[in-house]
Amino acid sequence: MTASPNVELFETGVDAYNGRDPEAFVARCETDCEWHPFLSSQVEGTSGYRGHDGIRAWFGDIDSMFSEMRAEVREVRDLGDRVLGLGTIRARGRESGAEVSSPIGWLIEVRGGKLRRGWAYASHEEALEAAGVED
DSSP states (O other): OOOOHHHHHHHHHHHHHHTTOHHHHHTTEEEEEEEEOHHHHHSTTOOOEEHHHHHHHHHHHHHHHEEEEEEEEEEEEEOSSEEEEEEEEEEEETTTOOEEEEEEEEEEEEETTEEEEEEEESSHHHHHHHHTOOO
16 A cells, blocks of 8 residues: 555655755755754743754754664554654764663644644654544
8 A cells, every 4th residue: 555645755754864864854844844853842942943944953953962863663644634653763872872762753744745844742642642643
């Protein structure tokens, strides 16, 4: 079965993320896109990243904190104009060398075949709740 265009957008976005390729990620985003990584929701006063320059800044911020970062997708759900992804994020701290592994959930909104807004959540449960679906 062929994946829907929105699921393909999500999956190729993850590939761009894992390949540390901000330009490939930006190519999948609207010019006024918003991205809200789960770390930004944990820091008071942080509202995420906006627009193509914001996406590039996000990649730079990740690269400054981590020498390795990889998203592993376990499940993807097509929710019409939204896509829900559940998986694991694995990283190695740039300064400490410490390895971390954590559940992660993503919810993206798609408009005109491009990412309009996206959120990453620190648990599958949070992502499922945000999407309004059950496990």
